[in-house]
Amino acid sequence: MVMARKKWVQVSILIVLIAATAYTIGTNLSAGSAMPKVGDKAPNFQLYDMDGNLHELKDYLGKPVVVNFWGSFCPPCVRELPLIQEKYEDYMESELVVLGVNIGESMVAIQHFLSDKHVTFPILLDKDIVRRQYGVKDYPTTFFIDAAGTIKQIIVGEMSVGGHPSLDLDIAIRRLLYG
């Protein structure tokens, strides 16, 4: 009897220790690092667009997503915007999702800025929260996220087509869609 009770105590203590270890390691590994890297799961976020609709990144699982961080005060962001719109239209059949995350500008400023530009993909309004989550400090920064929610590529700087391959938007989208 004493042996059985002793064993019980031993087993329960070891179970508690294993649980504590699993919990600690689990939270450690799932806690995001400063900037999500290629291969990490893209951190989930919830942001409103210009029409008041709520977009959650999780909702787009199953589709490839391009998240572009931009501001109207950032000339390279402004320059690449028409290119992003063009590619958005080109790859619409492949269900490519494009989200333009604006970095903390007022509605008025963005609305006025976009009033004479043709942009049809959702513009999401971020007040420094998602920017920090994604560790963005240079603009523009674009994340290419696959259908499983993993970051496949990060481009920092103005994107183009036919120029430097590491900044090529077309190559990046094709890699995202076709692997």
Next chain:
Amino acid sequence: MLNNTKCECGHQNPVGTVLCEACGLPVQQEMLESDQPLEMRYEGAARRSQKSNPNILDRVWNFFSSVKVAVYLIIITLIVSIFGTILPQENVIPSLDPPAYYAEQYGWFGELYHKLGLSDTFGSWWYKILVLMIAASLIICSLDRVIPLYKALSRQQAKKHETFLRRQKVLYEGSVSNADEWLERMEQALRSRHYRLTRDGHALLGEKHRFSRWGPYINHVGLIILLGALLTRGIPGWYMAQNVVVNEGETVPVPGTPYYIQNIQFTEIKEIGPHVSGQQFQFAFETEAVLYRCVDNCNNPLQKPVLEEVKRHTIKPNEPLEYEGYSFYQIDYNFNLRPMHMTLTLQNANEETIGDLPIDLNNPETSYAVGDMRIELTGYYADLTSENGVPASKSRVPNNPAFIFDVTHADGTTESYFVVPFEQFQTRLKGTGDVAGLSFELTDMEVSRYTSYLLVRVEKALTFILAGALIFLFGVVIGVYWQHRRIWVRIDGERLIVAAHTNKNWFGLRQELAKILTKTGVETDANSLDNYGVTKQ
């Protein structure tokens, strides 16, 4: 092959026992025949982990119950921690890109440091595993020993085997003529030294300060509570340490909480004057702050959040604003002129004042009613600049704000203006009706002079950390400042044996015993009681 652990006194001992639980006679032949002082660790009781055929559970238990393993774990953790202090860790570097930062700042060493994971030593999973292993060792080592020790000390009897007594480190052998009378005097002497007595015929046990033996186990409990409390930091909502930047006059949300904090005014006091420390000048800084809770429209950038004031406080260094477990500390500030709010006064063509347009430069409203006009803000450049002749904004900071106003008059006429207050420039873009039009004049402005940096802290585990620390200290104190002392007396006929044992301070024990024996009429001194000459204390 069965091991016979039955003692000659008749008591059956569990396997692994060193000294008989009842009479103290050594169980193993080897120990019996030796002439070394008895091994009194844990009263000679069998440790729980000694078993003949260990299964996997037993092996793990045995591993962690070893003090040698515990010491190795502590040494490894110590060495690794030393490495973690060589370069600043990732949580304090001013960069969001650690690999690049370490390579730039510290060259090849920094790169290697980062690759090895040493740049985040204390947050890494392997360091946490080390700490958890120490915790496991704490728990299992203690349990393995304290339970047999407690049982042994509770069940001990006064009459011990002669061999047990003769092999103690403190011993007196002599003779008495009248056993009962002498024992009377001995009991009195022991009582006057606060010993608790147990009598068994002509055998006597005097014991005091047994509680001190629990000291090390209590301090282990304290450490386990402390480690457990540190683990709870991982529970969401239990720990937070983030910086919030607030300009004067601004109200900003605190990320991850339903709160908003407002900086009403920042004051920097710089005085030239002597300070007690001998410094030539002294300065203080503080933020008059208001804490709000958001009750509606939170996180919706299209609408202003509805805020409810919950606390007001002037935050100074070391004097935080505290509310519901959140603490707001003043940690830094910056002199940083930044326009926050401006008022434009409208005048009509006859230079009559129509009304005021109050504009929040960080989050401007889109609709305004002035006089009988409706004014829509349809364009806003926070920091006006010219990009190839086209107006654009240089940044988000309203250093040179420019506005496009669409005005609708009561009579239905509309016109648009482009206004740049700091450049005293305005132009009528288009419109129906009178050409003379309106003029916008900058009549008032609120400027933030300082940017205040606040640290938001939550530390729910603090009570447990303090509890663990206090329990640890208590355990240390009772273990260090008191000693467990036992004195056995055994009289057979006229032959007297007095033996004694303690866990610490043998010299003190011998002195005390000498005094006690002197009181009973036996002349002796501390040194002659030293049985093996090995106890130096």
